Amino acid sequence: MTTTLIAGGNRGLGHEVARQLVQAGQTVRIGARDAENGHKAADRLGAAFVQLDVTDNASVDAAVRTPRARAGHLDVSTTPGSSVR
Numbered sequence: 001m002t003t004t005l006i007a008g009g010n011r012g013l014g015h016e017v018a019r020q021l022v023q024a025g026q027t028v029r030i031g032a033r034d035a036e037n038g039h040k041a042a043d044r045l046g047a048a049f050v051q052l053d054v055t056d057n058a059s060v061d062a063a064v065r066t067p068r069a070r071a072g073h074l075d076v077s078t079t080p081g082s083s084v085r
Helices: 012-023 035-045 057-071
Strands: 003-007 027-032 048-051
Touching: 003 012, 003 057, 012 027, 012 035, 027 035, 027 057, 035 048, 048 057
Parallel strands: 003 027, 027 048
Antiparallel strands: none
């Protein structure tokens, strides 16, 4: 089964993508800077919340730690010009 982490999944386009993926039966983690709003969105959708600020490397590292540990690897899709370790 696929697990998808969506940065900014608590509102807007990210929220809609998360909604559709949950509806399709995927496991979704919603990343958001604001914990309260992130938890609310995740609860509404049946997703999990992950504290994530993409401008903070420590936050990114922490957000990927759990899925990487569970799966043994992490496949990452990024926008051009971004980097992931």
